[in-house]
Amino acid sequence: MDKYYSPLLFPVRLEDDIILVLDETELPFEEVFIPVKELNEAIKILSEMRTRAFGQVLLFFYSAVLFRKKYSLDEIVMRFKEARPTFDFSFLGELLKKETKEGKDIEEVVNHFISYFDMQRKNRMKKLASNLPNPAKILTICNINGELLYLYEELKNLEKEVIFYLSETRPYLQGSRLTFWELIRNNIPAKLICDNQAAILMQEKKINAVIVGADRCNLKNDIINKIGTYPLARLARYFDIPFYALTQYPQDLNIDSISIEERPEQEVFMFLSKKISGIRAVYPSFDITKNEFITSTYEIK
Amino acid sequence: MRLNEFDQAILVWGIISSESIAQLKSENTLIAVSEMRPYLVGLKHNIPLLKKADIDFFYCTDNMLGFLFYKNKIKKTLLFYKELKPQGLVGICGSLYVSLLSKLHSIPVQIIPQGKFNFKSSDLDALSLDGKCLILKKDINFVEAPKEEIVSWSVLK
Numbered sequence: 358m359d360k361y362y363s364p365l366l367f368p369v370r371l372e373d374d375i376i377l378v379l380d381e382t383e384l385p386f387e388e389v390f391i392p393v394k395e396l397n398e399a400i401k402i403l404s405e406m407r408t409r410a411f412g413q414v415l416l417f418f419y420s421a422v423l424f425r426k427k428y429s430l431d432e433i434v435m436r437f438k439e440a441r442p443t444f445d446f447s448f449l450g451e452l453l454k455k456e457t458k459e460g461k462d463i464e465e466v467v468n469h470f471i472s473y474f475d476m477q478r479k480n481r482m483k484k485l486a487s488n489l490p491n492p493a494k495i496l497t498i499c500n501i502n503g504e505l506l507y508l509y510e511e512l513k514n515l516e517k518e519v520i521f522y523l524s525e526t527r528p529y530l531q532g533s534r535l536t537f538w539e540l541i542r543n544n545i546p547a548k549l550i551c552d553n554q555a556a557i558l559m560q561e562k563k564i565n566a567v568i569v570g571a572d573r574c575n576l577k578n579d580i581i582n583k584i585g586t587y588p589l590a591r592l593a594r595y596f597d598i599p600f601y602a603l604t605q606y607p608q609d610l611n612i613d614s615i616s617i618e619e620r621p622e623q624e625v626f627m628f629l630s631k632k633i634s635g636i637r638a639v640y641p642s643f644d645i646t647k648n649e650f651i652t653s654t655y656e657i658k
Numbered sequence: 659m660r661l662n663e664f665d666q667a668i669l670v671w672g673i674i675s676s677e678s679i680a681q682l683k684s685e686n687t688l689i690a691v692s693e694m695r696p697y698l699v700g701l702k703h704n705i706p707l708l709k710k711a712d713i714d715f716f717y718c719t720d721n722m723l724g725f726l727f728y729k730n731k732i733k734k735t736l737l738f739y740k741e742l743k744p745q746g747l748v749g750i751c752g753s754l755y756v757s758l759l760s761k762l763h764s765i766p767v768q769i770i771p772q773g774k775f776n777f778k779s780s781d782l783d784a785l786s787l788d789g790k791c792l793i794l795k796k797d798i799n800f801v802e803a804p805k806e807e808i809v810s811w812s813v814l815k
Contacts, residue, residue: 554784628788
């Protein structure tokens with residue numbers, strides 16, 4: 358058992374013939390797992406952003422395991438891509454095809470992938486921890502599925518002090534609802550900030566490193582990540598603060614050619630206490646950060 | 659509204675004054691209204707004023723501004739300030755964020771005296787949104803308090 362634990366490390370799991378998905382929209386107030394028995398249910402959950410990041414990878418893999426008799430892998434990939442166009446489900450599909458080509462059991466392949474991926478997450482956090490200063494004053498955005506817990510453990514092993522500053526990450530508030538929750542419940546020092554406070558904290562030297570995840574990346578180490586990542590990179594460069602990105606499976610592609618998902622405008626207002634209508638809004642849910650603003654990446658291949 | 663539905667907009671940051679409405683109207687350009695956390699100045703103060711004056715606008719959250727600059731969707735920033743000091747301008751929380759992003763994308767910033775806003779009736783920090791607590795009650799002590807920010811003249815050059 359790891360010393361620090363977050364359900365977000367593995368937010369989707371397969372139990373018998375049911376996929377259980379941690380409903381991230383209900384956090385931190387309720388830990389509810391949604392049972393998924395049909396592909397349509399999986400796609401609905403994905404479209405509603407009840408899971409994302411590593412959760413959507415797990416949901417895809419377990420859907421491939423569970424629904425492969427009813428749907429082809431290409432069909433599952435297509436349905437997932439329609440729901441979340443920025444994420445590279447084609448790559449995951451190709452990976453499964455390649456690994457199962459010689460008759461390997463798909464469930465075994467998926468379980469192996471997940472164990473390997475988790476081991477790589479731990480390894481990259483070990484490397485990153487050794488490169489961070491003491492004390493480490495880390496700004497992060499959105500949620501990196503529990504990986505900050507691994508980082509904290511490694512920093513403590515190195516006897517480094519640490520505080521995390523968490524950008525709330527409007528409009529879905531993954532920073533407040535997910536990252537803050539998973540750090541505080543493990544007694545890890547953390548402070549919540551509004552997204553626009555990043556610059557003043559950097560100027561006041563309260564931050565000495567920025568760490569972000571990445572939904573996509575290319576061989577040049579350009580990344581696509583949650584909206585609000587790019588301004589942090591530009592500000593970090595301005596204040597001469599290192600900016601680290603956690604990437605996986607870089608692809609040979611032009612990052613600007615990837616379609617940036619734009620969510621329905623009413624979702625911008627979804628966590629407000631009153632229902633808002635009749636106001637036009639934009640909601641690009643990701644942004645692009647070019648490698649010139651990234652100090653280094655910590656990659657899973 | 660999708661980003662390809664408009665060419666460029668003017669970004670307003672800070673508390674719009676009623677005196678500035680005539681200028682905003684004369685710009686005859688779409689206005690980008692940022693949310694301005696934690697207070698929601700954009701939603702609670704700026705939008706009602708723009709609506710009343712029949713000025714065309716759209717809403718976005720503060721963390722979307724970087725992407726709007728990246729996509730060349732902002733042609734000018736109007737920065738509303740509380741006071742001017744020898745070392746720089748004093749503005750609401752996030753004024754430095756917006757000023758620096760404008761500078762880093764070579765977007766001109768025009769400064770204008772701010773209007774009045776009742777901060778007492780709004781959210782005070784990232785722990786709540788529109789009066790709704792976003793975290794478990796027991797965790798309420800872990801927040802970095804927002805404050806007025808000084809933007810140095812060198813940033814605004």
